[in-house]
Amino acid sequence: MDDESTTREPRRIKSIEVGFRILRLLEQAQEKLLLRDIAVGVGMPASNAHLYLASFLHEGVVERDAATGRYGLGPFAVQLGSAALRQSSLVERAKDLLSQLRTQTRHSVFLAVWGNRGPTIVFKIDGDEYGPMGVRVGHVLPLLSTATGRVFLSWLPAEQTGQLVEQERSSSVSLAGNFDARIRDATIVDIAKDVRRDGIARTDSAMSGGFSAASAPVFDQMRQLCAAITTLGPEPDDTAVAQFEEALRNTADELSRRLGAPR
Template sequence: MAEIQSLARGLKILNLLEHSRDGMGTTEVATQLEIDKSSASRLLHTLAKYGFVEQDQLTARYLLGPQLVTLGQHLLNRITLRDHARPYLHELVDKTGECAHLAILAQRQALYIDQVESTAALRVESEIGTLSPLYCTALGKTLLTFGDSRIPDELTPFTHRTVTDRSTLEAQLAQTSKRGYAIDDEEYNYGVRCVAAPVYDHKSALVGAIGVSGPAGRMTLERIDEFGSVVTSIAAALSARLGYDFNLK
């Protein structure tokens, strides 16, 4: 179906603003989207009118607006999986000493919806709200193996360890399926290894994945396997905890 141009342009502006450090001006937006200044101006005004974009009082540059916080938070509150998973994430941190994450499938990507940080000095920064690829992260591979199962067409490399060969990846997923947990061996970020396992509801339908990640220095290959069983058992416990009236949405 053909997309509605002006709406699409408005949404593209929001995505643009996400990646700008201190907001953008009308002309800048117009250049990036390859549209006229006047169009950009009018789109921005409409976005501002509804609170999706806000103009900095001083610089007059446009920033993301409060309405996005409102809607985003609202959506997060709906996802009750988060509440259920919280104590299990803490348990993961306690047992491994590394950061624990919770992700769900969204847009054929892994959406990080919660995180519990380790107290260790070296740790990953806040990832909540981030979308990550399915084929090169532990949480993603978990969702791919036990959920979506459709391998993306493009396997873009992020590090030299990223698996870009389809059959190699398929073999990895088969192994993941057999073993019950997925591994990311510096395939997405240099120096970061991750382990993740699937979370199911009462109907054995996949609802998400939990896992831990940490610096390769601490996450040695022996410890990874050890962590694998920890993550798997905690994921199983969480799955069991998810009552029969649990609903993801």
């Protein structure tokens, strides 16, 4: 009897498992989905799917675009993913390095990884000054108008970033909330060429919401991009720029080394 009880599967709540079929569908989708597409995708009547979505909307796990009626993952889903990443070995291995970088630069520093919506901040230490761009853990950053985004843009394949790039081009709005022709006219090839050459991406205060930013890539044991480390703060003078960027590169290189990236 004891053997049977130890091997028996624990009881599960079927409605939760059904609901997670919807969440997995939204996670795998490249864009927000209509109710009918969700219903077909999970194999249930639209009326049933709507009930699950209503509950997920209430909890913030799902959000609905009022203009299109399409559903996508909501802010709490981003927070869940960020919490999981904060507990991962990547963040644990990065914490002391980012703390040292913050001490060296006195700027805000943060670690971002690629999420289902783009570069997502998973760890952050505030700098001496708080600027207009109040980034926080869980914040998703644009590709074209942020230094962090430009790092991912320079190493990830076009099929992974293309749709987000086109969405950003269509608005060409910077983090400061203003139209910026540099976003509309940005050439991906030129961005990648500069970032790969310098080992660092930069954006000025006009594009980065009042503060300048610099970001460097972090690589894993397969020499694949897995994260970006970014500093964000007041525009430094010419002498400090070189020092800050060297400290940033060294920090990213050391985290890559800890993750087993080949030299």
